[in-house]
Amino acid sequence: MKTHLITGGCGFVGRNMVNRLYKNTNDKIIFIDNLLVGKHPDTWIGLEKGRHADGFATYDNERLLFIEDDARNAIRALRENENYFASEFSFHCARIADVFHFAAIVGGRAMIDGDPMAVALDLAIDAELFYWACNYKPERLLYPSSSAAYPIDLQTESNTLQLKESDINFKRMGEPDMTYGWSKLTGEFLAKIAAQYYGLKVTCIRPFSGYGEDQDLTYPIPAIAARAARKEDPFEVWGTGYQGRDFVHIDDVIDCILLAMDHIHDGTAINIGMGKLTTFREIIAIFCKLAGYTPEIKALIDKPVGVHSRYCDMTFVEKTLGWKAKISIEEGMSRVYHAALAKLT
Numbered sequence: 017m018k019t020h021l022i023t024g025g026c027g028f029v030g031r032n033m034v035n036r037l038y039k040n041t042n043d044k045i046i047f048i049d050n051l052l053v054g055k056h057p058d059t060w061i062g063l064e065k066g067r068h069a070d071g072f073a074t075y076d077n078e079r080l081l082f083i084e085d086d087a088r089n090a091i092r093a094l095r096e097n098e099n100y101f102a103s104e105f106s107f108h109c110a111r112i113a114d115v116f117h118f119a120a121i122v123g124g125r126a127m128i129d130g131d132p133m134a135v136a137l138d139l140a141i142d143a144e145l146f147y148w149a150c151n152y153k154p155e156r157l158l159y160p161s162s163s164a165a166y167p168i169d170l171q172t173e174s175n176t177l178q179l180k181e182s183d184i185n186f187k188r189m190g191e192p193d194m195t196y197g198w199s200k201l202t203g204e205f206l207a208k209i210a211a212q213y214y215g216l217k218v219t220c221i222r223p224f225s226g227y228g229e230d231q232d233l234t235y236p237i238p239a240i241a242a243r244a245a246r247k248e249d250p251f252e253v254w255g256t257g258y259q260g261r262d263f264v265h266i267d268d269v270i271d272c273i274l275l276a277m278d279h280i281h282d283g284t285a286i287n288i289g290m291g292k293l294t295t296f297r298e299i300i301a302i303f304c305k306l307a308g309y310t311p312e313i314k315a316l317i318d319k320p321v322g323v324h325s326r327y328c329d330m331t332f333v334e335k336t337l338g339w340k341a342k343i344s345i346e347e348g349m350s351r352v353y354h355a356a357l358a359k360l361t
């Protein structure tokens with residue numbers, strides 16, 4: 017039985033990874049989150065709670081340990097004391113095998129444009145994590161970069177490219193998307209250094225627009241679904257609505273991460289997307305069709321929208337991993353719509 021560590025384990029991707037590892041393995045799972053935006057596991061884990069006190073909880077007969085803390089504190093404590101989980105929480109487990117580092121300040125477009133210096137704190141979180149990992153040497157480390165790392169001049173209305181992994185080149189850098197993209201580029205650079213200089217097995221991913229039924233309402237897909245379920249009319253859209261993204265369901269994202277970790281260990285970053293550009297107006301049309309009405313679309317042109325179009329080329333992933341996303345936009349959006357509808361009733 018192995019032990020895995022998930023930082024940011026109460027956020028959107030983290031929760032889905034905790035659930036997946038719980039279902040698909042018999043391993044122990046330790047997850048850390050400061051609940052800045054993450055949800056307490058009591059609200060989503062659906063397992064029997066064991067020992068708990070302020071700042072920690074165990075679930076399912078000591079199979080899972082949740083620590084409510086800044087990941088940097090826990091990582092520093094672990095750096096000082098390899099037996100930190102046993103000595104501080106009486107949680108007995110094997111040495112950490114896989115690390116999934118999802119702790120980050122993300123916050124969607126409003127945060128990325130609205131408080132870029134808060135997002136820059138991701139540089140500190142990532143640096144601490146890599147510094148610890150290069151010394152501790154877990155078996156494998158997953159670093160989530162982002163499509164925001166790609167140069168923004170490849171994502172304009174007049175110059176929209178299907179972004180390939182090779183469009184990020186550390187010898188000829190383009191400008192990424194705000195401090196968020198910059199921190200992800202730095203993380204990718206650290207990942208390469210960790211692999212080359214410290215022999216760490218690191219996998220980097222660049223998810224495009226991940227979405228799912230349990231995503232926070234600050235993200236567009238669940239927010240649009242909730243408004244369609246309420247039959248909003250006129251239907252507000254940020255910007256003109258003709259800006260597009262590559263939406264990929266979280267179940268596909270998790271599938272691809274786990275496969276990539278088995279095959280890529282040198283810090284090479286891969287895209288995770290459908291390879292398909294869908295505009296926000298098209299998303300609204302899908303949800304409104306599911307809701308059975310045709311609203312007037314009202315463009316809110318003063319809202320932050322980010323780059324015009326961002327989508328990926330999945331050729332490299334298809335060739336190296338033989339992987340393709342399975343959940344179509346129609347099926348994924350239908351799942352999100354029905355989850356939004358269920359919350360209304």
Ligand SMILES: NC(=O)c1ccc[n+]([C@@H]2O[C@H](COP(=O)([O-])OP(=O)(O)OC[C@H]3O[C@@H](n4cnc5c(N)ncnc54)[C@H](O)[C@@H]3O)[C@@H](O)[C@H]2O)c1
Binds near residue numbers: 055118
């Ligand atoms: N969701 C996507 O589609 C997507 C796309 C590209 C990249 N990513 C990357 O994947 C990772 C996870 O994204 P997400 O969508 O789950 O975001 P999220 O905001 O839902 O989750 C991040 C979690 O980290 C926690 N957190 C923040 N600072 C922390 C700290 N100092 N210590 C401990 N916990 C902390 C938050 O409370 C939150 O629960 C991020 O690095 C993000 O950049 C996600």
